[in-house]
Structures are given as structure tokens and as C-alpha cells.
Amino acid sequence: MSDLWNEFELKKPPQLTVTVPNKNAPSARRLQSAIQQYFRRHRPQEVEFAETSALLGRLMARRKNSFHGMRGFRAVAKCNAATCRLLRIDITRELELFHGSLPDFVLNSAETVEMPTQNIFDYVLIRLLNTHGVYGRIRECCLQAAEYFAKLIRNNFFMDTIILLLAVLGKLYSLSALLGNKCVELYNQLRPMREKFPLSEKSVHYDINMPEKLENFSENQTLDVPNAESTFVNTPTTNPQIVVRPLKPMKVRKSLDVGTEVSRPTNTSTQTKTFNADVELANVETTKRFIVNENISRKQSLKQSLTKDILPHEWIGATRLFERKLLANDHKKALSIFRKFIVNKIS
Template sequence: MEMENPYFWNEFELKQPPLMTLQVEDTGFAKNVFVVINRFVQQLSEPEAKDFEETAALIGRLMARRKNSFRHMPGFRAVCKLNSALCRLLRLDLARDLIQFRGALPDVCDEELGGAMPTRSSFEFVLVRLLGFYHLHERIRECCLMAASYFTQLLRNNYFMEFITLLIAAIAKIRKLSSLQASRGATLYNKLRPHVANFPLVAKHKFLAEGQALPAKLEPPKSTQMPATAASNPPDLVLKPKKVVTKMEKAKLEAKSDVGTVIARKETPSQSVTKSKFNEEALATVADAQKFIVRETKARKQNPPPESCLTKNISKHEWLAAQTLFQRKMTKDPAKALSIFRKFIVSKIKQ
């Protein structure tokens, strides 16, 4: 390892020193080392650890499923970074290194009895692995916050509600379990760190380079809870009281729901809907919404868009997402599709 590298714990292929033992006169301290390592290894097999692995796998599948839909969005890039950190944590395999070191400790630990003890280099290697474990979880929590902050904004606008709700729930659960594991890792490190000087040192197998030092203490995460965001307090997605639809109006909507493919036609300025005259009644039916989408899509393609283009201030990915959601919902529930699309347009135009 290079001396100038302050993040030596982040080496992907960290070279492990040979696990050898030396005879020492006092082995009493090894009992405490064995107990805290054994407790941590047991915690890694508890249900919380299994939940962490299952939720991490779910995030990986969700990312792969929607990579074409969200690949250019900042929030999705944060999810990709989160997935990379989770995969890195899996490859770290801290439990394997701890179990291997625990097996080299003496069977009988007594202050008045000597015994074979692993070298200081092997012990420092375990501490560096704990540092990597701790900082990877720190990275995971940062990515969770970045991703949740972005996707919560989409959730407010009814975009991909089912998918995003599931994704935010998975991210919140990963962050909570990550805080728990990081706290346990910090506790183990803080209990092991004072014992460094008790392990025998072999100069030719020295693990840490000159200038590299292990921190004296790790601070556990301050909170194991997801901060209060729209993920924990969902926003009110209803812009106004729901309009009561009579049976006659419902029949008219159903009759107009199957209108085939709408063809854009050139309109005169008097026919176009301007921003000053726009109201929700312009989107009273599914057919009106379809004509509105065709007209606005054609206007948005002009450079620059004309003044009559009501959606010119809506970003490209938001406009495409609104259309996709409208088309998907329309096949099952035209009235609900129209309601969601109309609320989105009104919220954007009246901002």
C-alpha cells in the first residue's frame, strides 16, 4: 500500500498478511477479543442482516428493470451508485475474515498462561476491514438520501407511483438497516482497537505502512431513522375536492373513451388555448386530453416553442412520464387517467 493514500481501507484487493501465530506469555486479553468478535458474527446471521441482503437484491432488480426509463435522471444515478456500494459490501465478506481470525485465537485465555497468538499485522488487517465496512455503510446512506430526495419529487406529481413507492420504501429500509450495521461495526472496532499493542509484532510482516494509522475511535451513526421527507410523510396529491360525476356524465365519458388514433390538425390562433384562458374544462374528457397531448407535443418540437404552448416550461422527461402514465391508466380506468393527467397539467401551468 502507498504511504500517501489516506483511504487505504478502500483498497479493492487489500493484501492480507500471512495468518501466523507467535508464543506470548499473557493471553488473558484474548478472551475479550474472542467474545466481542463472536457476538458481532452472531449479529450478522440475525434476521436484520438477512432483511438487508434481500432488500439490497430488490433494489438491484428494480434498477435493472427501469434502467431505460430513468437512466438520464440524477436520482437514478444515485440508485446506481447505491447498488455499486451494496455489491462492494457483499464482496468485502467481513464475516469470513472475522471467523478466520477468531479461529486463530487460543482455546484457553488466562493472564498467567502463555499461548499462541495471531500477529499484530493480522489483527490490524481485521481492523482495516472493519473500517471499510463502516465507511461503505456511510456511502450507502448518502446515496439513499440523494435517491430518495429526487424520487420523492416525482412521487408528488403522480409519476410511476407504484414503482417509485416501492423503490422509496426499499431505500428507506436499506438506510435504516445500514445505520444499524454501521453502529454495530463501530462498536466492535472501538472495543478491539485498544488491544492492538497486546498482539505480538513481526517486523518483516508489518501490515501498515509508514504514515498510516488507524483511527482511535469510530463514531456510530447519530440516527437510525430515515429523516422526515415525503417518503415518511407522503404529500397531499389531491389538488381540489373530487368532482362528483353523475351517471349521465360517466356514460358520456365511457362513450368517448374509445376514440381511436387522434390526428393533429392545424388550428387557427382563435382555436388554440392560451395560458390566460386555460381552465380545467379544456380537459373535460379523455378525447380532450388526447387532443391536448397531440397539440402540445407538436408545439414543443418547435424551436423555440410558441407562446400558445402551455407545457413549454415542463421538462422533457416529466412530459413523457405524464403521457406514459395517462396511456397506461386509460386502458383500465379512463376517468382516473383523465383525473391524474388533468391535475398534473393544472399544477404545472398554474405554478
């Protein structure tokens, strides 16, 4: 029974119905009302449980490397595996199939009635036991993980998702108790009707001892975390010795010598370059010297050159045009074009 929740090789019997006398048959109305009541009370918490389980899986993905060696994280991984096991059992589907095999109504005057076999009913009871065991496993893993994370908090070790993990584990712990108690209630209602179901010729014998009654989970159980102060043993002393340490004289720091501010005379006279086109650009030779001097001046400081208002690409284009005209032996036109360009830009 301890490993029944983890039973994977459970064979499902075929869906068969057998004709039995009406007076010896179990009450179909009681079976239908019990299953329908379980569906009504189970569905809201089941949706909330599924959302919380999905959140736990996403939190595990946030710290994937921590779930290999640490004890508390291994408990979270086991809890996540148990929630996945619930999806594989799918008790809701099994109950719906069993509910569909029951007769819709039974007349009081009817002598016989078609009822599912005892093997099918046993399979439903075993699945209820499986689900009950999984919920117990989830609660056990939640307790182990919560104790570990509580110790981390007491040791002043915090991580980004530790509070959220504790909240998710607490919610899974309480929802497992609610859903598990609903399974217990349904099992306790169905178990006394087992002997009334008919046997079939081709029956599957389950070597499982089904208990007559299941016990409920305690829904109000909380995790008792010992205080951090209890880990230390305080031994009171009657005559405490007070140790007075001599005060060391404070060292006076010397003021740093950062020097004195020196006032330097500023040269108010600024050298301004003057440009005379009649002198600088009088002929081809003076124009060549002007170009060489301006190239040097522009490389050193463009702001202090005479041609500071001329853009670099404009200056390069003007000098190259001047050189091409000289190569074409058109000295007069070269001097005229370059002189007009410089005068227009500088003046």
C-alpha cells in the same frame, strides 16, 4: 480515510502466530466474546439486508434504461454497487478466520501463549473500517435517491415502482445504520488491544491512520422533504379585485331531422317451389336441365333451392356419378340411381 471503503488493493498478511508472554498478551477471552457477540447480533439483520439488496437489484432491472442519465437513478445504481462491495469485503469471513487463529483457552499458570501477529489484527480493523465506510456510502446514496423520488411525487410524476423503491431505500437506510453501529461497537472494543499484539519479522506496513474511536450512525434520522407549498411564494393582497365576466347566451341546439318511419306492406304470399319427380326426372334430357337449374339455384341461394337438404359434397358426388354412367352409355341405370337419390333426399 474518505476513500478507505473503496480500497481494492489491500494486501492480506499471512496467518502467523507468535509466542508471547502471557502477562503481556491481549485477553483471548475478551476477543472471543466480542466477536461471538457481534455474530449473534449481526446475523439476523445481515440476512434481511441481503434480501433487501437483492430486491433493489431486481427493481433496477425493471427500469434498466432509466439508470443511465437521471440523477436519482444514478444514486440507486451507486447504492447497488456499494452493496456489492460489501459482498467483496466479507467481514464475516475475516472475523471467522481471525477467531480461528486465537487460542481456544489460556491457562492462568501458562507463561506463554500463541497469539496472531499485529498485522493480522490490523487487517481485521481495516476491514471493519471498510465495512463502516460502505454502510455510510449506502446511507448517503439512499438519501440522494429518496430526495429525487420525493421531488417526482411532488411534481405529480408517478411510475409503477416509485413507492416500492422508496420503501426499499428506507429499509436499506435503517438497516445500514443498525449494521454499521454494530461494526462501530466491535471496532471500539478491539482498537485498544492493538498495541498488545506481537509484531513479526515479515510484517506488512499499512499506511492508514486508524482512528481511536468511531462514531455511531444516527438510527432515528429521517429524510426531511420540504412541502410542495413552500416552493410557492404567497403574497397576500389587501384589496383583491373581483373580475366578473359576462355570461354568454347559451346556444339552443336544433333538433336533428332523422326522418319519419315508413311502414312498408309485406308480401305475405311466399313462393314455394314444387317438385314432381315424374316430370322433372322423366328422362335424361329433363334430368340434365334439372341439374343445371339446381346448380344455378344453389349458387344464388341454397335455402331457396329444391335440393337444400342435400349437402354440397353429396350433390357433387351424385351429379358426377350421373355423368359417368351417361359416358358409359348406361342411361337407364344413371337415371334410376339419380332419381332414387333425389327422391329420398327431398321427400
